[in-house]
Amino acid sequence: MSGHSGPKKTRGTRAIQAAALLVTFGVLYGVTRVTPELESHLGTVAAVGFLLLAGTLMSELLETIGLPHLSGYLLAGIIGGPHILHLVDHHTVAELSPVNTLALSLIALAGGAELRLDTLRSVARGLAWATLIQSTFVLVCMAGVFMAIASFVPFTQGMTLKALIGVSLLWGVLAVSRSPSACMGILSQTRAKGPVATFSLAFIMLSDVVVIILLATMLMLARPLITGSGSISLEDFSVLGHEILASIAVGVTLGLGLAVYLRLVGRQLLLVLLAIGFGLSDTFAYIHVDSLLAFLAAGFVVTNLSGQGPKLLHSIEQTGSVVFVVFFATAGAHLDIPLLQKLWPVAVALCVSRAFFTVIAGRMSSRLAEDPAILKRWGWSSLVSQAGLALGLSVVIAKAFPAFGEGFRSLAIAAIALNEMFGPILFKFALDRAGETTHQEPEVRPSLPPSAAA
């Protein structure tokens, strides 16, 4: 996710990168063949190095065919992961979960810091319509599609119509979840500026809150339909309301604290971000605060209530240039390829129809909001990607309905895998076509003279 698309690289550079990629794969391949049985922390260290290096190099090489860096990170993880070369095993992928926590907190913090009030005001009308239509139209349509193809879905066999409606609604919620990480990843790499970039960022960050509310609503509605007993309880809403308010309150406090630190000290931000990412995420989970929302609020406060937003964003970009590569490469390694092979026809049908209804909803909301033409054309492009948030929802649903939860989660993983692979490519393509990507050169300089480096 490092923004190093930069100047054109020569064939020599690409050849060196390809050779280095081979060395990277070769070293770990050799080591894992010599010590295949290892199951300890030691494997994790090598895996992090491999994912970081291979992800960076793969992204550089895929850049030559116009693919986003994110696809390179994912591909490196898929190839090196447990299902293909087995350089990174399941145990190691599980051990890397702290990196995911850190990356998600940085993504939310950066996402909040990117949301400027004046920018939000300029797209407020479009955002309101898009939120309404993407959340309702896509949810209902995808629930319908799920019902229509239910006969091909193994875990729905033998379900009553009522239960099927309940499961379909849950699938609908899953379909309206987006990927803040993929959106931030592409925007960070391309340094895109313009209506599509602004709208996408604002919509996806805000949709996080909407999806959380929708999930609570659908769980409430689906439970009596699926279990055939019980009644609709509003208690979930009460809990959810408290959680959202607490998250915003904690986030605002954190944001104010960060703003003061940035203003008065402003140094060692890498360590501060690491402490926030590792320390606070777990604390938030413990006190039932939604960390994504809290960090989003914190970033928003830093940008809009202080002048420290650019400093925060710069620090996150520096930290993220390493953390995000490992995060996405780990996501690639996590992809369940055999499951995808098994469920691909249903997953493809669901993904294609989701993309189709997302485009239709995008066009409808743009027309109603009288968005600029470029937004009417490409505003939907960032909404196809799905990743961690959708996986999180599938886990929640699986836990709430153990009877069919595992099957539901497997299908969700397969569908999310497809959206995770193709969504970022689509978004980058749209940004390129909308003319919002720049080819700004990163900081490049000749080697320091000895005195400067001393």
Added chain:
Amino acid sequence: MNAIAFLLGLLVLSYLGSILVGGRTIRGFGLASGAEYLVLGFVLGPQVLSVVGRSLVESFQPVVLVGVSWLGLVLGVSYLRVGERRVPVPHIALGIALSALVSACVSATVFFGASYFSPLPRIEVIAFAATAGIICSETTRHSVRWVVERYGAKGPLADLAADTARASALFAAVSLAVINAWLPGAALPTHSVIERVLVSLGLGVVLGFTAALLLGREFRRDESWGILLGTSLLGTGAAARLNLSPISTTFAMGLTLALVSRHRVDIKAMITPTEKPVLLPVVLLAGANVNVKLPMPLLVLVAGALAAKVLARVLCGSVLSVTSKPVSGVGLEFGGSMLSCGALGLAVALAFDVRHPGVVADTVLLLASVGVLLGEWLGPASLRRALARAGEIKPEVPPEGAQPSLPSEA
């Protein structure tokens, strides 16, 4: 204490370390070797307050491994230069020879002592003796830097002290590669020890070349971090999985970068400031790992090893006072100044503890820790006296008025 709280504690220490590096005004603050953090770790650890339990310390093994390996990389990258000055080859050779001599004396003492007075099996005796020798062969460059900066020293003796301290790292890195390749449990059992040593160092050289090539013609700081971190972690993890020496691998990688990369100065400027933030948590973890409840023969051996180290250093100083012009007349003090040890010795002991936990590892770590404290007590004071007698600092200069002669490091 839970893992997250402990991790946050380590991050706070890193923060403190980065302030110590970054703030010119407080350079020279604290002890030269960071011994106070070692003592803090010991007090917090299972032996005293048990704030940090044994299992928690063990769960931080990957952090220790990455930390000590990163220190190896820093040592490799900064091996050939002291500030702006290139270390002369004769000084490198002298530093290596002194380290080898001290190592041989300590190893011999421990070997014979352990053979006669401890119930350890022979293979453990050899491992103990060799590792003790490696640990005692180091002279920390931080101690030299601390004295030089605090007292504004400048001259051939200050240069020689800085150069030999720096050069001692090569002996330790190579010896560690040999002992790890020799010990049972190393991967590639069908290959000879020499081949395994070559794998340890060769892995570092290959990754160093790879990193140098990737850094290419132009220097992009953001990309460089990814490449350097990626290659060093891959090298560390690969060496650790093969039960070889990660410190040796990353040292070889750093040295390769220092030799072949056109951005060696940039890389050094990037990496050197990270040393203190990494070092302090590692020293704290080392302190928390120290076990003093060892059988009496092993405690006696620790004392014997330290006595051998002191004698060997004094002997080296005496010989140098005759053979080396800058040391002339200050041999005893110069020998004493070389007693300072720190990061590398602790890193070697911790790496040994990660790979071969047990009573020998505990003894080795205790030796390294006591060596740090002893070196802290004797080393800087001896160096200051040597430099004062050599006329390279004025004895009456008050510490707070001192201006650093070297901008970033000695």
